[in-house]
Amino acid sequence: MGKCSLAVDIGASSGRLIAGYMKNGKLQLDEVHRFENKLVEKNNHFCWDVEGLFSEIKEGIHLSLKQGLKPESIGIDTWAVDFVLLDEYDQPLTDAVAYRDPRTDGMMEEVFKTISKERLYLETGIQFQKFNTIYQLYSIKKSNPEILEKAKSFLMIPDYFNYLLSGKKANEYTNATSTQLVNAFTKKWDEELLDQLAINKEMFQEIHPPNTELGSLRKELVAEFGFDMKVLLPATHDTGSAVIAVPEVEDTIYISSGTWSLIGGENTFPICVTKALDYNFTNEGGIDYRFRFLKNIMGLWMIQEVKRNYQDQFSFAELVDLANESEHYDGKVNVDDDRFLKPDNMIEEIQKHCMETNQQIPKKPGEVAKCVFDSLAVSYQTAINQIEEIYEKKFDRINVIGGGAQNEMLNQLIADTTKKQVFAGPIEATAIGNIVAQLMTLGELKDIYQARIIIKESFYVKKFVAKDKMEELS
């Protein structure tokens, strides 16, 4: 057994600690802890319970030690764009407000009064999402400017956890790019943008790329665990880690499928052409300064909310079965409409959309679920057409990675809709990407090329072909 690394991977609906190490030429994963994550309401805002999440991280470290695993290192990844501001005493100045909070409504338009959309895109290469950090900071500037003046440190969520673990403050590159404040070419904070928006630039930390060794555990934590380990930077943006785990990224369109569906390709340069801006594609920073050219599609958030709005009467598997039994229903909604970002009630929002567009209103749970899955497939197809137009080539392969790859019905639907081969897996793509980055830093793996070969050999990937193509083959 080779050196062991611990991946902390926290998404919008759940978090996990997974230990990973090389054994007999393959990457082996041991899940040590899993916990729930969700939005909590605090002071009239939707927030993340960062203190609770940090306790879960510590609990996971305890559990891994109890299981006899002695990790050499730990690396954290979470969703992007959200942050914590610390004061001069390194205490949080505000709650960790979540990106689905409506505080950013109208802020994009406010920012465009100072900086044009085109310029923002040409400099950062980042898609326009109303929840990007730039608009979150601008909303604080409008409502509580004193907070920004008092802020001494801007730390994104994984940066904050890294600080709590190691006492070191740094902004990690892949996650920093999601702010829409990092220059895509210099890979540094775009000081001109910050100056023009009059956002206090002193609070930003130095940007460090993945594969940096940040330090080791704080003294208090070493005493608590009776153990020390290195704190390393993987791609701390979960999607950045997930895409590392696409075994054959060339000539492949990936869909990183979780709360969001992130669909796109990987490049060694940002694509900031007008069409990419028009179709709102992003160029998020990746490991080795690769770029993820992708677009956010509303994703499984919609079905998570539907499930929650049915008071969890049905499991995800049951909703899928019910959708399968609702063949008669064929209404579709535009999943990319902001109305689905955080509606009061997802089921009612879907029904309203169908009513407004003169479609049959989905009434039964199976109809609502089928509407969500069918609508996602339509949105994937649209994004694929746009990708093929921009790349000026056709792709034959789609690789669905992440938890959503377990949804066989959706995988088959993607194959049937796009007529492309669909490869599903690895499921724990994000944790895998996180671990291989750490193993690279520890010298266990040479580079991303070797890591991807090992990932291909270590994890099961299932192939789906369009039903009519299967008939052709038989």
Ligand code: LFR
């Ligand atoms: C996925 C993800 C997406 C990002 C969204 C909000 O978990 O990180 O990449 O656009 O969450 O942060």
